[in-house]
Amino acid sequence: xxxxxxxxxxxxxxxxxxxxxxxxxxxxYQVIGTRPIRHDGVDKVTGRARYGxxxxxxxxxxxxxxxxxxxxxRIRSIDTSKAEALPGVKAVATAKDQPALADKIADxxxxxxxLRDLATNVxxxxxxxxxxxxxxxxxxxxxxxxxxxxxxxEVDYEVLPPVLSxxxxxxxxxxxxxxxxxxxxxxxxxETPSNIASHSKIKKGDVDAGFSQSAVIVExxxxxxxxxxxxxxxxxxxxxxxEDGSLTLWLSTQGAFxxxxxxxxxxxxxxSQIRVVPLEIGGGFGGKIQVYLExxxxxxxxxxxxxxxxxxxxxxxxxxxxxxxxxxxxxxxGASQDGRLMAAQAxxxxxxxxxxxxxxxAGSMCMLAPYNIENVQIDAYDVVVNKPxxxxxxxxxxxxxxxxxxxxxxxxxxxxxxxPLEFRLKNGAKEGDxxxxxxxxxxxxxxxxxxxxxxxxHYSAPLTRSDDSDGRKYGRGVASGFWMNYGGQSTAYASxxxxxxxxLVEGSTDIGGTxxxxxxxxxxxxxxxxxxxxxxxxDTGSIGYTEVTGGSRTTFATGWACFEAAQDVKxxxxxxxxxxxxxxxxxxxxxxxxxxxxxxxxxxxxxxEVAARLGETGGPVVGRATxxxxxxxxxxxxxxxxxxxxxxxxxxxxxxxxxxQDVGRAIHPSYVEGQMQGGVAQGVGWALNEEYYYDxxxxxxxxxxxxxxxxxxxxxxxxxxxxxxxxxxxHPFGVRGVGEVPIxxxxxxxxxxxxxxxxxxxxxxxxxxREVLEATGQLD
Amino acid sequence: MASxxxxxxxxxxxxGADEVTAPGATVGELIEALEERFPGLRDRLCDGRxxxxxxxxxxxxxxxxxxxxxxxxxHSDVHFLPAISGG
Numbered sequence: 001x002x003x004x005x006x007x008x009x010x011x012x013x014x015x016x017x018x019x020x021x022x023x024x025x026x027x028x029y030q031v032i033g034t035r036p037i038r039h040d041g042v043d044k045v046t047g048r049a050r051y052g053x054x055x056x057x058x059x060x061x062x063x064x065x066x067x068x069x070x071x072x073x074r075i076r077s078i079d080t081s082k083a084e085a086l087p088g089v090k091a092v093a094t095a096k097d098q099p100a101l102a103d104k105i106a107d108x109x110x111x112x113x114x115l116r117d118l119a120t121n122v123x124x125x126x127x128x129x130x131x132x133x134x135x136x137x138x139x140x141x142x143x144x145x146x147x148x149x150x151x152x153x154e155v156d157y158e159v160l161p162p163v164l165s166x167x168x169x170x171x172x173x174x175x176x177x178x179x180x181x182x183x184x185x186x187x188x189x190x191e192t193p194s195n196i197a198s199h200s201k202i203k204k205g206d207v208d209a210g211f212s213q214s215a216v217i218v219e220x221x222x223x224x225x226x227x228x229x230x231x232x233x234x235x236x237x238x239x240x241x242x243e244d245g246s247l248t249l250w251l252s253t254q255g256a257f258x259x260x261x262x263x264x265x266x267x268x269x270x271x272s273q274i275r276v277v278p279l280e281i282g283g284g285f286g287g288k289i290q291v292y293l294e295x296x297x298x299x300x301x302x303x304x305x306x307x308x309x310x311x312x313x314x315x316x317x318x319x320x321x322x323x324x325x326x327x328x329x330x331x332x333x334g335a336s337q338d339g340r341l342m343a344a345q346a347x348x349x350x351x352x353x354x355x356x357x358x359x360x361x362a363g364s365m366c367m368l369a370p371y372n373i374e375n376v377q378i379d380a381y382d383v384v385v386n387k388p389x390x391x392x393x394x395x396x397x398x399x400x401x402x403x404x405x406x407x408x409x410x411x412x413x414x415x416x417x418x419x420p421l422e423f424r425l426k427n428g429a430k431e432g433d434x435x436x437x438x439x440x441x442x443x444x445x446x447x448x449x450x451x452x453x454x455x456x457x458h459y460s461a462p463l464t465r466s467d468d469s470d471g472r473k474y475g476r477g478v479a480s481g482f483w484m485n486y487g488g489q490s491t492a493y494a495s496x497x498x499x500x501x502x503x504l505v506e507g508s509t510d511i512g513g514t515x516x517x518x519x520x521x522x523x524x525x526x527x528x529x530x531x532x533x534x535x536x537x538x539d540t541g542s543i544g545y546t547e548v549t550g551g552s553r554t555t556f557a558t559g560w561a562c563f564e565a566a567q568d569v570k571x572x573x574x575x576x577x578x579x580x581x582x583x584x585x586x587x588x589x590x591x592x593x594x595x596x597x598x599x600x601x602x603x604x605x606x607x608x609e610v611a612a613r614l615g616e617t618g619g620p621v622v623g624r625a626t627x628x629x630x631x632x633x634x635x636x637x638x639x640x641x642x643x644x645x646x647x648x649x650x651x652x653x654x655x656x657x658x659x660x661q662d663v664g665r666a667i668h669p670s671y672v673e674g675q676m677q678g679g680v681a682q683g684v685g686w687a688l689n690e691e692y693y694y695d696x697x698x699x700x701x702x703x704x705x706x707x708x709x710x711x712x713x714x715x716x717x718x719x720x721x722x723x724x725x726x727x728x729x730x731h732p733f734g735v736r737g738v739g740e741v742p743i744x745x746x747x748x749x750x751x752x753x754x755x756x757x758x759x760x761x762x763x764x765x766x767x768x769x770r771e772v773l774e775a776t777g778q779l780d
Numbered sequence: 781m782a783s784x785x786x787x788x789x790x791x792x793x794x795x796g797a798d799e800v801t802a803p804g805a806t807v808g809e810l811i812e813a814l815e816e817r818f819p820g821l822r823d824r825l826c827d828g829r830x831x832x833x834x835x836x837x838x839x840x841x842x843x844x845x846x847x848x849x850x851x852x853x854x855h856s857d858v859h860f861l862p863a864i865s866g867g
Contacts (some may be wrong), residue, residue, distance in 0.1 A: 105833040112833040187824030203788035286867020361862025392867030551866025
């Protein structure tokens with residue numbers, strides 16, 4: 001909905017505490033909720049914005065990585081002599097050029113990582129564990145020479161049988177990826193090695209009792225494939241050492257400080273000797289947090305004594321970075337005749353890839369979060385397989401799990417002959433309810449999203465038109481989703497310029513418009529216009545510690561830091577204004593950019609005038625703040641989708657899509673809508689086409705955008721968005737993270753729509769034409 | 781005293797109890813108090829002087845980054861859940 005749309009009366013009548021962003025009558029902010037041009041917009045649309053690959057230093061060498069052609073193999077030997085002898089080659093690196101690391105878990109910001117796994121993923125030690133695993137690297141005077149050089153590196157492999165699914169990996173006689181890996185289960189370890197890295201369990205109530213009280217029980221198995229984040233900009237880094245032993249990295253990353261910490265640990269150098277300069281980023285979605293090229297570039301640059309630049313090709317991005325997990329999920333749910341969920345029992349096994357660390361824990365926590373269910377049991381397994389190490393992808397783990405839970409709920413609704421939104425309203429979580437995994441919900445907006453979806457014209461619109469006579473089948477589906485969001489550490493500095501504008505320095509890479517949302521929160525606090533705040537994303541040498549741009553944290557946490565820094569500016573500027581007016585600071589209010597005496601409205605002075613006279617009143621004014629805020633607001637979404645399925649080809653077209661989401665407070669509604677639409681677009685790709693496709697030997701066969709089919713604008717209708725605002729009581733402006741939850745419902749919503757179109761339940765992702773034809777028995 | 785929800789995989793140490801109360805001004809003190817009643821529980825949750833990397837402590841509905849140093853009140857509601865990350 002846009003600002004010209006009206007309020008939804010039925011929705012407001014039931015939940016008077018919430019409102020849509022379109023309710024202009026009750027808006028209380030001057031800047032928040034408006035749609036100013038984003039501060040980085042002009043540079044980005046004119047091509048002036050600098051991305052990682054735009055860095056060109058004098059004397060730069062070009063680096064390339066040699067990657068394994070095998071999914072699983074022992075490395076008997078590596079001979080780099082011919083590569084080293086090639087004219088133009090200035091350095092060659094293998095794992096022996098990196099410090100050996102112990103099995104140490106390091107807290108690197110938002111996530112913990114095993115450093116030894118991180119290091120051996122960067123350059124293989126002893127074994128290669130997936131097709132594309134980095135084995136060696138070269139730096140040369142041109143990219144062509146570097147490519148020629150890596151072809152001269154001779155690697156003697158002993159090929160081993162790969163395991164390519166959780167089922168295969170969990171067999172007792174499965175080939176082991178790591179001979180010393182045992183199954184961790186909350187502090188206990190199994191005695192025998194296994195490809196099962198961990199087991200976690202959620203248990204509440206008595207599922208057997210719950211099922212015995214159920215009138216309807218549905219039990220299904222679901223499978224998903226690994227999918228990639230699909231960021232349009234490949235990984236890139238330029239590394240340069242100075243004579244004093246300090247290292248500078250210019251790169252594309254979601255977290256400059258996380259990269260600094262990882263490099264410090266991997267190369268065993270102090271963080272104070274590393275400066276990470278984040279350039280503009282062309283997408284990340286969780287896939288640009290862990291390092292891949294950065295340590296290699298640093299090692300090559302050190303050996304060569306010159307800067308080294310490395311940029312992945314698209315094929316390398318697919319083969320050598322971190323898709324999200326494929327999974328096998330078994331889910332059984334029961335409901336009473338009057339539509340109350342009575343019990344749920346789930347088994348989740350997620351592919352971690354080559355090293356432990358899938359998001360199965362998060363998946364188990366999110367799966368049933370939208371619902372009140374007394375009796376729950378979820379067993380979750382993290383399983384290593386011979387595929388790239390899984391990395392985070394937008395609400396990691398939750399989409400797989402919701403595909404199962406929202407599909408089963410749809411089937412229960414059908415059997416009970418209940419409207420799927422009414423069923424969810426009956427069972428939906430609200431403030432004070434306890435999640436299946438335990439924590440009690442604070443003020444949340446799930447029910448409001450259901451009501452808004454129900455009241456939306458899409459939900460009651462006719463499904464077909466009179467001219468839909470092409471033989472396609474039409475269906476409508478709904479699904480909900482949940483994501484926890486994250487807080488974390490952020491820093492901001494706000495300095496007052498003599499013209500009354502603010503230089504706002506913060507450390508969060510701007511992926512989705514967060515420079516704008518940070519600037520707007522600062523501007524709102526000071527009574528300034530958005531364009532009077534000049535946001536800058538700083539490097540690790542120029543701003544205090546700031547965690548990654550991820551976890552839907554940035555507008556919440558970095559925005560909070562900017563709010564606090566603005567409050568600091570406000571206090572200082574109030575004192576300066578008081579000095580100029582010769583009254584007490586306690587006597588002054590700041591509103592609309594003017595300081596006015598509470599006792600005598602004739603005594604006033606503008607913010608800009610005070611700024612122009614800082615030299616007379618005490619010198620520069622700089623506000624600062626560091627935060628690690630509590631009060632993170634969780635996120636819920638409810639989606640409605642119409643599809644048309646061609647029964648002859650199995651192709652599914654998305655005809656109409658409406659995404660409803662509780663965002664707390666939309667700081668900049670356009671960028672909130674963009675996050676919602678972007679998440680939906682990725683969810684559609686995940687639902688209908690995207691998958692990592694392997695041959696029996698574990699070789700990835702579709703490492704290109706031609707064969708890894710992501711949606712384009714030709715595949716999607718305009719995605720309608722409904723912003724529901726149930727302000728997060730934990731944040732000064734009510735913000736909830738918005739970026740991740742919109743990817744959670746789409747696969748299930750589309751699966752439900754396909755079922756209502758063709759009468760066949762889809763339980764495998766992607767629901768490609770081939771899968772649809774197979775499910776409907778047309779490929780026998 | 782804080783209410784502590786015992787993860788199902790640790791309930792063998794608590795005789796099957798899924799929720800107990802325990803004193804402690806911090807999560808660290810709470811775990812020490814639990815260890816006195818249920819020997820072995822500390823080593824399952826902690827690795828040396830920190831919570832195990834795969835474990836996150838949630839207090840009053842929120843994950844804490846402060847681990848064993850996280851302050852508690854008499855009314856705190858404490859869970860030990862898988863550590864997660866976003867994307």
